Amino acid sequence: MHTQLSEWSNNMVSMYQISSSYEKKLLAVKASENFSSYIKSFLKNKKKSNDLISHLKSLKYNQKKITLDQIIANLILLFNAGNEATTHMIGNSIYTLLDKKYSYGTNNKENEQLINELMRYNPPLHFFSRFAKEKVIIEDYVFENGSSIGLLLAAGNRDPKIFKRPNDFLPNRSQINNLSLGIGEHFCLGSHLARLELKISLKEIYKKFPNLSLKKKPSYLNSYHFRGLKELKVKAF
Numbered sequence: 735m736h737t738q739l740s741e742w743s744n745n746m747v748s749m750y751q752i753s754s755s756y757e758k759k760l761l762a763v764k765a766s767e768n769f770s771s772y773i774k775s776f777l778k779n780k781k782k783s784n785d786l787i788s789h790l791k792s793l794k795y796n797q798k799k800i801t802l803d804q805i806i807a808n809l810i811l812l813f814n815a816g817n818e819a820t821t822h823m824i825g826n827s828i829y830t831l832l833d834k835k836y837s838y839g840t841n842n843k844e845n846e847q848l849i850n851e852l853m854r855y856n857p858p859l860h861f862f863s864r865f866a867k868e869k870v871i872i873e874d875y876v877f878e879n880g881s882s883i884g885l886l887l888a889a890g891n892r893d894p895k896i897f898k899r900p901n902d903f904l905p906n907r908s909q910i911n912n913l914s915l916g917i918g919e920h921f922c923l924g925s926h927l928a929r930l931e932l933k934i935s936l937k938e939i940y941k942k943f944p945n946l947s948l949k950k951k952p953s954y955l956n957s958y959h960f961r962g963l964k965e966l967k968v969k970a971f
Protein backbone atom coordinates (compact mmCIF):
# COMPACT_ATOMS: atom_id res chain seq x y z
CA MET A 735 0.00 0.00 0.00
CA HIS A 736 2.85 2.42 0.75
CA THR A 737 3.81 2.56 -2.98
CA GLN A 738 0.25 3.56 -3.82
CA LEU A 739 0.19 6.19 -1.06
CA SER A 740 3.50 7.66 -2.28
CA GLU A 741 2.18 7.83 -5.83
CA TRP A 742 -0.95 9.71 -4.67
CA SER A 743 1.21 12.03 -2.60
CA ASN A 744 3.51 12.73 -5.59
CA ASN A 745 0.54 13.43 -7.83
CA MET A 746 -1.10 15.75 -5.31
CA VAL A 747 2.01 17.82 -4.68
CA SER A 748 2.79 18.07 -8.40
CA MET A 749 0.13 20.83 -8.28
CA TYR A 750 2.56 23.07 -6.39
CA GLN A 751 4.09 24.49 -9.55
CA ILE A 752 4.16 27.97 -11.06
CA SER A 753 2.15 26.57 -13.96
CA SER A 754 0.76 23.09 -13.85
CA SER A 755 -0.56 21.31 -16.97
CA TYR A 756 -4.19 20.27 -17.26
CA GLU A 757 -3.13 16.58 -17.16
CA LYS A 758 -1.21 17.15 -13.92
CA LYS A 759 -4.18 18.90 -12.37
CA LEU A 760 -6.44 15.98 -13.33
CA LEU A 761 -3.98 13.52 -11.80
CA ALA A 762 -3.86 15.60 -8.61
CA VAL A 763 -7.68 15.68 -8.36
CA LYS A 764 -7.89 11.93 -9.01
CA ALA A 765 -5.20 11.25 -6.38
CA SER A 766 -7.00 13.32 -3.75
CA GLU A 767 -10.31 11.57 -4.53
CA ASN A 768 -8.64 8.16 -4.22
CA PHE A 769 -6.86 9.17 -1.04
CA SER A 770 -10.14 10.46 0.45
CA SER A 771 -11.95 7.17 -0.33
CA TYR A 772 -9.05 5.23 1.16
CA ILE A 773 -9.16 7.30 4.37
CA LYS A 774 -12.95 6.89 4.64
CA SER A 775 -12.73 3.09 4.55
CA PHE A 776 -9.62 3.14 6.74
CA LEU A 777 -11.50 5.19 9.37
CA LYS A 778 -14.48 2.81 9.26
CA ASN A 779 -12.31 -0.21 10.02
CA LYS A 780 -9.81 1.47 12.34
CA LYS A 781 -9.74 0.05 15.87
CA LYS A 782 -9.36 2.60 18.67
CA SER A 783 -5.82 3.06 19.83
CA ASN A 784 -3.56 5.80 21.25
CA ASP A 785 -2.72 7.45 17.94
CA LEU A 786 -3.54 10.67 16.09
CA ILE A 787 -6.10 9.15 13.70
CA SER A 788 -8.02 7.53 16.59
CA HIS A 789 -8.07 10.88 18.42
CA LEU A 790 -9.37 12.69 15.33
CA LYS A 791 -11.99 9.97 14.82
CA SER A 792 -13.19 10.29 18.40
CA LEU A 793 -13.44 14.08 18.02
CA LYS A 794 -15.79 13.53 15.10
CA TYR A 795 -17.97 10.69 16.33
CA ASN A 796 -18.09 11.27 20.08
CA GLN A 797 -17.69 14.99 20.45
CA LYS A 798 -18.82 16.28 17.03
CA LYS A 799 -15.99 18.83 17.04
CA ILE A 800 -14.59 18.02 13.62
CA THR A 801 -16.13 16.99 10.28
CA LEU A 802 -15.08 14.07 8.11
CA ASP A 803 -13.81 16.51 5.46
CA GLN A 804 -11.64 18.22 8.06
CA ILE A 805 -10.17 14.88 9.14
CA ILE A 806 -9.42 13.99 5.51
CA ALA A 807 -7.86 17.42 4.81
CA ASN A 808 -5.65 17.15 7.90
CA LEU A 809 -4.53 13.63 7.04
CA ILE A 810 -3.70 14.69 3.47
CA LEU A 811 -1.66 17.61 4.83
CA LEU A 812 0.13 15.37 7.33
CA PHE A 813 0.84 12.71 4.78
CA ASN A 814 2.08 15.00 2.03
CA ALA A 815 4.11 17.18 4.42
CA GLY A 816 5.61 14.12 6.04
CA ASN A 817 6.36 12.16 2.91
CA GLU A 818 7.68 14.69 0.40
CA ALA A 819 9.72 16.99 2.65
CA THR A 820 11.49 14.16 4.44
CA THR A 821 12.27 12.31 1.22
CA HIS A 822 13.94 15.41 -0.28
CA MET A 823 15.65 16.28 3.00
CA ILE A 824 17.35 12.86 3.03
CA GLY A 825 18.38 13.12 -0.66
CA ASN A 826 19.68 16.70 -0.28
CA SER A 827 21.60 15.74 2.86
CA ILE A 828 23.34 12.73 1.32
CA TYR A 829 24.30 14.86 -1.67
CA THR A 830 25.66 17.64 0.57
CA LEU A 831 27.69 15.16 2.60
CA LEU A 832 29.15 13.51 -0.51
CA ASP A 833 29.80 16.81 -2.24
CA LYS A 834 31.53 18.30 0.81
CA LYS A 835 33.42 15.05 1.46
CA TYR A 836 31.94 14.59 4.89
CA SER A 837 30.21 11.59 6.43
CA TYR A 838 27.85 10.76 9.28
CA GLY A 839 29.94 9.70 12.26
CA THR A 840 29.38 8.09 15.64
CA ASN A 841 29.69 11.09 17.95
CA ASN A 842 26.17 12.12 19.06
CA LYS A 843 26.97 15.79 19.72
CA GLU A 844 28.73 16.16 16.38
CA ASN A 845 25.83 14.40 14.64
CA GLU A 846 23.31 16.82 16.22
CA GLN A 847 25.31 19.78 14.87
CA LEU A 848 25.65 18.08 11.52
CA ILE A 849 21.86 17.51 11.24
CA ASN A 850 21.20 21.19 12.04
CA GLU A 851 23.72 22.33 9.49
CA LEU A 852 22.34 20.00 6.79
CA MET A 853 18.87 21.40 7.45
CA ARG A 854 20.14 24.99 7.33
CA TYR A 855 22.31 24.57 4.28
CA ASN A 856 20.18 22.49 1.92
CA PRO A 857 16.52 22.33 3.03
CA PRO A 858 13.71 20.87 0.88
CA LEU A 859 11.26 23.74 1.50
CA HIS A 860 12.40 27.25 0.67
CA PHE A 861 9.25 29.24 0.39
CA PHE A 862 5.89 29.73 2.13
CA SER A 863 3.38 32.52 1.80
CA ARG A 864 1.14 34.50 4.10
CA PHE A 865 -1.62 37.09 3.67
CA ALA A 866 -1.58 40.30 5.69
CA LYS A 867 -4.84 40.42 7.71
CA GLU A 868 -4.26 44.11 8.40
CA LYS A 869 -1.80 46.76 7.29
CA VAL A 870 1.67 45.77 8.52
CA ILE A 871 4.85 47.85 8.42
CA ILE A 872 8.19 46.06 8.76
CA GLU A 873 11.18 48.39 8.57
CA ASP A 874 10.76 50.20 5.20
CA TYR A 875 8.13 47.81 3.82
CA VAL A 876 4.40 48.41 3.92
CA PHE A 877 2.10 45.41 3.45
CA GLU A 878 -1.47 46.49 2.79
CA ASN A 879 -4.39 44.49 4.20
CA GLY A 880 -4.89 41.39 2.03
CA SER A 881 -1.53 41.53 0.28
CA SER A 882 0.36 38.31 -0.17
CA ILE A 883 3.84 37.94 1.31
CA GLY A 884 6.48 35.42 0.23
CA LEU A 885 8.61 34.11 3.09
CA LEU A 886 11.99 32.98 1.81
CA LEU A 887 12.95 30.67 4.65
CA ALA A 888 16.03 29.26 2.95
CA ALA A 889 17.34 32.77 2.23
CA GLY A 890 16.89 33.55 5.94
CA ASN A 891 19.13 30.57 6.64
CA ARG A 892 21.89 32.39 4.74
CA ASP A 893 21.42 35.76 6.45
CA PRO A 894 24.95 37.09 7.08
CA LYS A 895 23.66 39.14 10.04
CA ILE A 896 22.73 35.87 11.76
CA PHE A 897 25.12 33.24 10.41
CA LYS A 898 28.87 33.65 10.08
CA ARG A 899 30.13 32.45 6.69
CA PRO A 900 26.49 31.74 5.67
CA ASN A 901 27.32 30.16 2.31
CA ASP A 902 29.78 27.67 3.75
CA PHE A 903 28.75 24.22 4.94
CA LEU A 904 30.22 24.03 8.45
CA PRO A 905 29.32 20.65 10.00
CA ASN A 906 30.45 21.78 13.46
CA ARG A 907 28.48 25.03 13.47
CA SER A 908 27.28 25.38 17.05
CA GLN A 909 24.37 27.74 16.29
CA ILE A 910 21.21 25.67 16.17
CA ASN A 911 18.38 28.00 15.13
CA ASN A 912 17.43 28.01 11.48
CA LEU A 913 14.20 28.47 9.57
CA SER A 914 13.98 25.17 7.70
CA LEU A 915 11.14 23.88 9.89
CA GLY A 916 9.37 27.23 9.94
CA ILE A 917 8.78 29.54 12.90
CA GLY A 918 5.88 30.71 15.05
CA GLU A 919 2.32 29.40 14.99
CA HIS A 920 2.79 27.15 11.97
CA PHE A 921 6.11 25.67 13.06
CA CYS A 922 6.41 22.16 11.61
CA LEU A 923 4.17 19.70 13.44
CA GLY A 924 6.47 16.85 12.44
CA SER A 925 9.76 18.56 13.38
CA HIS A 926 10.89 15.86 15.81
CA LEU A 927 9.91 13.07 13.45
CA ALA A 928 11.67 14.84 10.54
CA ARG A 929 14.94 15.12 12.49
CA LEU A 930 14.66 11.53 13.71
CA GLU A 931 14.04 10.18 10.20
CA LEU A 932 17.04 12.09 8.87
CA LYS A 933 19.27 10.86 11.70
CA ILE A 934 18.22 7.22 11.38
CA SER A 935 18.52 7.14 7.60
CA LEU A 936 21.99 8.74 7.55
CA LYS A 937 23.17 6.47 10.37
CA GLU A 938 21.94 3.33 8.60
CA ILE A 939 23.19 4.35 5.15
CA TYR A 940 26.68 5.19 6.40
CA LYS A 941 26.78 2.04 8.54
CA LYS A 942 25.95 -0.09 5.53
CA PHE A 943 27.98 1.87 2.97
CA PRO A 944 30.85 3.63 4.76
CA ASN A 945 32.65 4.30 1.46
CA LEU A 946 29.77 6.01 -0.28
CA SER A 947 30.84 8.46 -2.99
CA LEU A 948 29.25 10.48 -5.75
CA LYS A 949 29.04 8.85 -9.17
CA LYS A 950 27.69 11.85 -11.02
CA LYS A 951 26.82 15.41 -10.02
CA PRO A 952 23.01 15.37 -9.67
CA SER A 953 20.57 17.99 -10.88
CA TYR A 954 17.64 19.43 -8.97
CA LEU A 955 13.98 18.99 -9.94
CA ASN A 956 12.47 21.92 -11.76
CA SER A 957 9.92 22.36 -9.02
CA TYR A 958 8.38 25.40 -7.40
CA HIS A 959 7.62 24.20 -3.91
CA PHE A 960 10.03 21.40 -3.08
CA ARG A 961 13.76 21.67 -3.65
CA GLY A 962 14.93 18.11 -4.19
CA LEU A 963 17.04 16.01 -6.49
CA LYS A 964 15.86 14.33 -9.70
CA GLU A 965 18.06 11.38 -8.81
CA LEU A 966 21.28 10.68 -6.94
CA LYS A 967 23.77 8.26 -8.46
CA VAL A 968 26.32 6.95 -5.97
CA LYS A 969 29.11 4.39 -5.75
CA ALA A 970 28.66 2.24 -2.69
CA PHE A 971 31.96 0.29 -2.73
Ligand code: HEM
Nearest residue numbers: 815816819820823862914915916920921922923924927928
Ligand atom coordinates in the same frame (compact mmCIF):
# COMPACT_ATOMS: atom_id res chain seq x y z
C1 HEM B 1 12.72 17.50 6.77
C2 HEM B 1 11.42 17.40 6.73
C3 HEM B 1 10.48 18.54 6.94
C4 HEM B 1 10.65 19.87 6.67
C5 HEM B 1 11.87 20.56 6.08
C6 HEM B 1 9.42 20.54 7.06
C7 HEM B 1 9.22 21.91 6.98
C8 HEM B 1 8.08 22.55 7.39
C9 HEM B 1 7.87 23.99 7.38
C10 HEM B 1 8.90 25.01 6.89
C11 HEM B 1 6.64 24.23 7.85
C12 HEM B 1 6.00 25.61 8.08
C13 HEM B 1 5.03 25.98 7.00
C14 HEM B 1 4.49 27.40 7.17
O1 HEM B 1 5.05 28.22 7.90
O2 HEM B 1 3.45 27.69 6.55
C15 HEM B 1 6.02 22.95 8.15
C16 HEM B 1 4.73 22.78 8.61
C17 HEM B 1 4.14 21.54 8.79
N1 HEM B 1 4.76 20.31 8.77
FE1 HEM B 1 6.68 19.98 8.27
N2 HEM B 1 8.53 19.60 7.53
C18 HEM B 1 9.14 18.37 7.49
C19 HEM B 1 8.62 17.16 7.88
C20 HEM B 1 7.34 16.99 8.37
C21 HEM B 1 6.80 15.73 8.84
C22 HEM B 1 7.59 14.41 8.94
C23 HEM B 1 5.50 15.95 9.16
C24 HEM B 1 4.43 15.05 9.70
C25 HEM B 1 4.45 13.74 9.65
C26 HEM B 1 5.23 17.38 8.93
C27 HEM B 1 4.02 17.99 9.11
C28 HEM B 1 3.83 19.35 9.04
C29 HEM B 1 2.54 19.98 9.24
C30 HEM B 1 1.21 19.28 9.56
C31 HEM B 1 2.73 21.36 9.10
C32 HEM B 1 1.68 22.46 9.21
C33 HEM B 1 1.72 23.05 10.60
C34 HEM B 1 0.76 24.22 10.75
O3 HEM B 1 0.39 24.85 9.74
O4 HEM B 1 0.40 24.53 11.89
N3 HEM B 1 6.38 17.96 8.45
N4 HEM B 1 6.93 21.94 7.88
